[in-house]
Amino acid sequence: MSAVCNGTHHHQHRKNRNEVARRRWKILARALQKNGEVDTTPNDVDDIISVRRFTTFDLIMSRPILFDSNPSASWFEYTATISQEKFSLSIRHPTRTFTAAELMGFNNTGNICVWPSEEVLAYYILCNLQYFSGKTILELGGGMTCLAGLMLAKYSTAASIHVTDGNVSAVDNVRYILKQNGFDEDKVTCSVLQWGDFQGKLNCKHITTYDIILSADCLFFDDARQDLVETIWATLKESGVAFVMAPRRGKTYDTFLEEAKMRGFHCKSIQYYNEHVWNRHLKLKQNCDYDENLHYPMLLQLRKSYMENSLDI
Ligand SMILES: C[S@@+](CC[C@H](N)C(=O)[O-])C[C@H]1O[C@@H](n2cnc3c(N)ncnc32)[C@H](O)[C@@H]1O
Incomplete structure (x- = not known):
């Protein structure tokens, strides 16, 4: 075969x-x-x-649930099972129509689906919850669900979680999800954040910095990659770490890696970061629709300062 x-x-x-x-x-x-x-x-x-022939690693399962009769959305329960423990969230998918102006406007890729990198990042986080205890967390480009950030919000004892995307409709959807899951509004928040807004603003004192930054499948936009690097630099604490997951997708991952190094980040690129994800990957490789280059998420850790004894996960 x-x-x-x-x-x-x-x-x-x-x-x-x-x-x-x-x-x-x-x-x-x-x-x-x-x-x-x-x-x-x-x-x-x-x-x-x-x-999108390949859609999921089957690490997080979804099943339809009924919340309201509003035809503009459907709700799903997303569940991951790790060592027999269940982790679940109610997730909204918008089903409304998009105008041509919207389709041609700001990037809509985060409104199509939850991309496999976000699924894998959420799963990886759930396997390492203790690492996030007491930390302040920012998700960038989280799309219409910000699944990784919100799983963390529900199941970790992080100090605060702020999830973002540049697309207004995606963030509107996330707002519904926050409400439905009854998150503590002092601890879990969301907003529109467009990476370009951070160009050249590094020295602005009012920019909050975070212990941990999350981002999934955001490296393939040639015209936004540099803005993303700058945004991470501007929002990460000196002692912080960014977890960036994305497939290699041609040269896009390596180009981001080079740009991050040029900016001054200490970078660690990891192919094998979770046994279960790796085993799924090996199994999927036997499937014609699965292309490692397009689908297997690499994990990139970015740090501003080199820490010899940094606690890796
Ligand atoms: C492929 S989607 C990934 C979404 C989500 N992380 C996932 O994996 O399901 C890329 C996301 O990046 C966001 N994005 C693209 N360019 C952006 C920019 N300049 N500023 C902020 N977000 C941006 C899009 O709105 C979209 O939600």
């Missing part, structure tokens, strides 16, 4: 890319034909999901 996958890989990859392009044009054409409205249910969602 594996040999067949490898033999056809190149051809399949080109075919997939053509298919992705074809479907994207179809979605755009539909949006324009409908006077600026694109219906994301159910055909377009099917399109997006079928383009």
